[in-house]
Amino acid sequence: MNPKFGNIRIVLSRTSHPGNIGAAARAMKTMGFSRLYLVSPKLFPHPDATARSSGAEDILRMAQVCQSLDDALRGAALVVAVTARPRDLSHEVFDPREVGDIVLDEAGRGEVALVFGTEMSGLTTEEVGKCQIIATIPANPAYSSLNLAAAVQIMTYELHMALFEPEKTGGAPLDLATFEEIENFYQHFESTLVKIGFLDPQEPKRLMQRMRRLFARSRLEKTEVNILRGILRDLSAYSPGQE
Amino acid sequence: MNPKFGNIRIVLSRTSHPGNIGAAARAMKTMGFSRLYLVSPKLFPHPDATARSSGAEDILRMAQVCQSLDDALRGAALVVAVTARPRDLSHEVFDPREVGDIVLDEAGRGEVALVFGTEMSGLTTEEVGKCQIIATIPANPAYSSLNLAAAVQIMTYELHMALFEPEKTGGAPLDLATFEEIENFYQHFESTLVKIGFLDPQEPKRLMQRMRRLFARSRLEKTEVNILRGILRDLSAYSPGQE
Numbered sequence: 001m002n003p004k005f006g007n008i009r010i011v012l013s014r015t016s017h018p019g020n021i022g023a024a025a026r027a028m029k030t031m032g033f034s035r036l037y038l039v040s041p042k043l044f045p046h047p048d049a050t051a052r053s054s055g056a057e058d059i060l061r062m063a064q065v066c067q068s069l070d071d072a073l074r075g076a077a078l079v080v081a082v083t084a085r086p087r088d089l090s091h092e093v094f095d096p097r098e099v100g101d102i103v104l105d106e107a108g109r110g111e112v113a114l115v116f117g118t119e120m121s122g123l124t125t126e127e128v129g130k131c132q133i134i135a136t137i138p139a140n141p142a143y144s145s146l147n148l149a150a151a152v153q154i155m156t157y158e159l160h161m162a163l164f165e166p167e168k169t170g171g172a173p174l175d176l177a178t179f180e181e182i183e184n185f186y187q188h189f190e191s192t193l194v195k196i197g198f199l200d201p202q203e204p205k206r207l208m209q210r211m212r213r214l215f216a217r218s219r220l221e222k223t224e225v226n227i228l229r230g231i232l233r234d235l236s237a238y239s240p241g242q243e
Numbered sequence: 244m245n246p247k248f249g250n251i252r253i254v255l256s257r258t259s260h261p262g263n264i265g266a267a268a269r270a271m272k273t274m275g276f277s278r279l280y281l282v283s284p285k286l287f288p289h290p291d292a293t294a295r296s297s298g299a300e301d302i303l304r305m306a307q308v309c310q311s312l313d314d315a316l317r318g319a320a321l322v323v324a325v326t327a328r329p330r331d332l333s334h335e336v337f338d339p340r341e342v343g344d345i346v347l348d349e350a351g352r353g354e355v356a357l358v359f360g361t362e363m364s365g366l367t368t369e370e371v372g373k374c375q376i377i378a379t380i381p382a383n384p385a386y387s388s389l390n391l392a393a394a395v396q397i398m399t400y401e402l403h404m405a406l407f408e409p410e411k412t413g414g415a416p417l418d419l420a421t422f423e424e425i426e427n428f429y430q431h432f433e434s435t436l437v438k439i440g441f442l443d444p445q446e447p448k449r450l451m452q453r454m455r456r457l458f459a460r461s462r463l464e465k466t467e468v469n470i471l472r473g474i475l476r477d478l479s480a481y482s483p484g485q486e
Contacts, residue, residue: 032383140275145298150396157397196481198474218461231441238439
């Protein structure tokens with residue numbers, strides 16, 4: 001397996017039909033991927049998963065079953081939500097081809113996760129909130145109902161295509177913060193906003209969602225998270241009387 | 244349906260599993276295609292085809308069942324063989340992306356057919372002989388066994404991309420803040436950092452430069468600047484004693 005591909009995990013959240021898990025494993029393997037994470041699958045392991053994996057049983061055997069999306073994203077520096085529907089407060093949206101380049105670039109340095117939601121309703125807003133960018137597969141507006149494994153097939157195909165394209169340049173590499181570092185920052189930020197009276201916990205509206213969207217676009221580096229948390233710390237210690 | 248897509252037919256030759264016919268119909272419909280030709284399908288119509296088509300039953304109802312590949316190719320000016328394996332006497336071989344451009348170009352003038360073989364052994368040499376070009380989906384050399392519907396999904400996805408590529412996605416348009424609004428925010432931010440003691444004006448180092456780089460990457464929107472300045476304002480008014 002290509003070392004970049006070894007840094008990429010496919011995360012299926014709350015999949016209903018085990019057959020789709022098997023078909024997704026097969027799709028992954030055809031494109032050279034092996035790391036499958038399953039968040040609270042309805043039925044797994046299951047004979048339907050094995051049957052549809054058709055020679056990719058090794059992927060199913062090695063699959064990590066997780067209790068929460070947070071568990072499945074641990075250690076990931078870039079998290080991509082694959083979703084069909086546009087969101088109100090959307091992140092930056094890319095097509096699979098654009099995502100292929102972004103993901104491969106990051107996979108040269110750290111861990112990347114591609115997250116797929118349920119067959120019926122895709123990812124929840126909360127789940128998308130944990131991702132930095134959105135990948136949307138262009139589809140027929142009158143019928144955009146891609147099968148889950150078909151979506152996995154297209155995304156992994158584009159990654160495969162991107163890998164074998166000539167190297168792109170594109171700016172200084174970012175030393176991205178991990179999922180946990182970023183989540184801890186958001187929590188620290190939120191509690192500080194409550195403390196200074198800017199955020200009313202009884203009526204938070206969509207403030208933190210907006211802030212997540214802003215920082216997701218910039219894809220925070222480790223150093224930046226450290227600086228931002230340093231500011232929040234000094235802020236908590238600050239008293240106007242000290243001026 | 245786009246008139247070019249109306250000139251493109253998907254031909255499945257001697258398909259063994261009716262479920263794959265249904266899944267292929269679904270894949271086609273998600274990408275805006277409707278013309279399905281079935282050459283001597285083993286079982287069709289069949290409840291498995293209907294079940295897996297999941298909302299694309301109209302494609303199955305309109306499908307043309309043919310006795311021979313010749314029948315299915317009647318009237319086609321360009322015939323593309325989709326095959327995984329390279330051939331002894333190979334035609335010109337293109338990847339799906341290249342084929343997307345070639346097919347769309349031809350579909351502006353006449354009829355095009357994409358031909359897919361059986362699940363187990365693909366197209367015969369004789370069948371490939373009736374085609375003008377070969378499309379090969381790049382895959383893991385150690386496991387290139389794409390599901391039939393997955394192959395249809397990738398090919399139709401590439402056609403869809405080729406047709407709509409000019410209209411790039413690129414995310415919801417951002418309502419970007421102006422240069423002045425951003426500069427005012429930076430000044431406000433900097434003076435606040437000095438006030439809380441995080442930034443020493445005698446030795447500022449490159450802190451603001453780093454913060455500028457972070458926010459530059461995210462390309463701030465007007466609303467976001469307003470929120471950030473609101474936070475800075477509340478911060479200046481904040482006194483820990485008020486807690």
